[in-house]
Amino acid sequence: MAKSFKEILSSGEFVITSEIGPPKGTNVEKMVHHIELLKDKVHGLNVTDNQSSVMRLSSLAACHIIKDNGGEPILQMTCRDRNRMALQSDLISAYVLGIHNVLCLSGDHIYLGDHKGAKQVFDLDSVQLIAAVKGLEQGKDLGGNALDGAVEFCVGATATPEADRMDAQLLKFRKKVKVGAEFFQTQAVYDMEKLKAFMEYAMQFEVKILAGILVLISPGMAKYLNANVAGVTVPQELIDEMTGVEKGKALQKGIEIAARQIKQIKEEKICPGVHIMAIGKEEIVPEILAMAGL
Amino acid sequence: MIVAEQKPIQEIKTMMAKYQKILVVGCGTCVTVCMAGGEKEVGIIASCLRMALKLEGKEPEIIEGCIQRQCEWEFIDELKEKVEGVEAVLSSACGVGVQALAERVGNKPVYPALNTTFMGMPKEHGLWVENCRGCGNCGLGKFGGICPIARCSKELLNGPCGGSQNGKCEVNKEMDCGWQLIYERLNVLGQLDQIEDIILPEDWSTDRDKGQRRILREDVKI
């Protein structure tokens, strides 16, 4: 890929990112396959960081593999598992490995994952982590010490357009912008009206917002999201659409819905790009893109 | 106050099974108020322990006692004679009390009957909640009197995560999202501007991270 992710963001092109889930274990075959399928079809590939608090191959190692395979990695970093020492150290390490994009998040709570008794960290929060990246770019760590060689990242953050209490969420959003987030990838959004309302507010800031598209794989998944995943609401029409199809066709329907949403976002210029998540089924992303005309 | 709860009787029984003469001693302060280890609970713990050991064919002598505060030497000293007559002590004070007792009674083993859990208060009858983590650098003034360290499950300082649902925290549907409470309270007080600025990373060296904490005050030293 010729242009860096940072350049793409400012190019005015419709930005497409997707996500790679690292394996739980050393078998990277499937992941490498997904990387190969996607790397030339998207502008950046996120790698989740022990997503849902389930221990896996690190985001850093997987980003390195993406880089080796000619893709543009976006390193996800959560504050849950590492203190400020480890986070900064990993950021410097990522930089020297050629990883130049980072997405800063708080991270899910430890208790939601597969190591319920682990001690969680949260030494920093996502706002402070973005600020830490900015500091490293200035050649200074959080202890105020000078670095021998600074980093340079394209720094992103997350936003939740359908959050429980939007005014409080927007406070956090503003702070992320203030400390220097350049792009946002949103939590999954299904309700385009809510996305538009969020964008109306967000547009006043000089940041690029990529709408989160989480592909529905089954009607059960839609119901699960509504019941268990905060900040994500699948409208009843979409649930009906998913349940309305014959057995075995639900995934195809999910692909169709995702493609339709992406198309709408692009055509109506709701957001300057999308972030497509197809957890565990990354191989369907090219089909979604094709169907969306991208 | 310090809030604690009684350990399962099986666990207490396992700790105490090898002794023939045991003193169970309660504390008249926090753990009395939170109904975990006061005089009344000492009676209950002692009877349960007697029964549990009896089922195993053991009939140790179990004496009961309770002092006003197990975390101060002068109260502990009242126990001297009682302690001398037993092989081991089972304390139903908080962890501070158990340790104070252990330090003061010399070479007698002291065991905890409670799990000391947090600093908090009764929110309703039968429900206690944690409200302070003792971070050593209180920021309640900034957060409308609601602590993000003790009441946000991720100790976030710059605002909520995206995980709350209907005002509840992503960790547990029974638990209020601390950040929603903070936001609402500051809104009511007209003080939302207080959290608009970036809050810098916490200095955890005043928390637990410099080892055992101590306060030395020359002005009250004798």
Ligand code: SF4
């Ligand atoms: S800020 Fe620190 S001292 Fe104040 S209530 Fe919270 S944990 Fe306790």
Ligand code: SF4
């Ligand atoms: S839901 Fe609220 S209390 Fe729970 S971790 Fe998120 S901000 Fe903190």
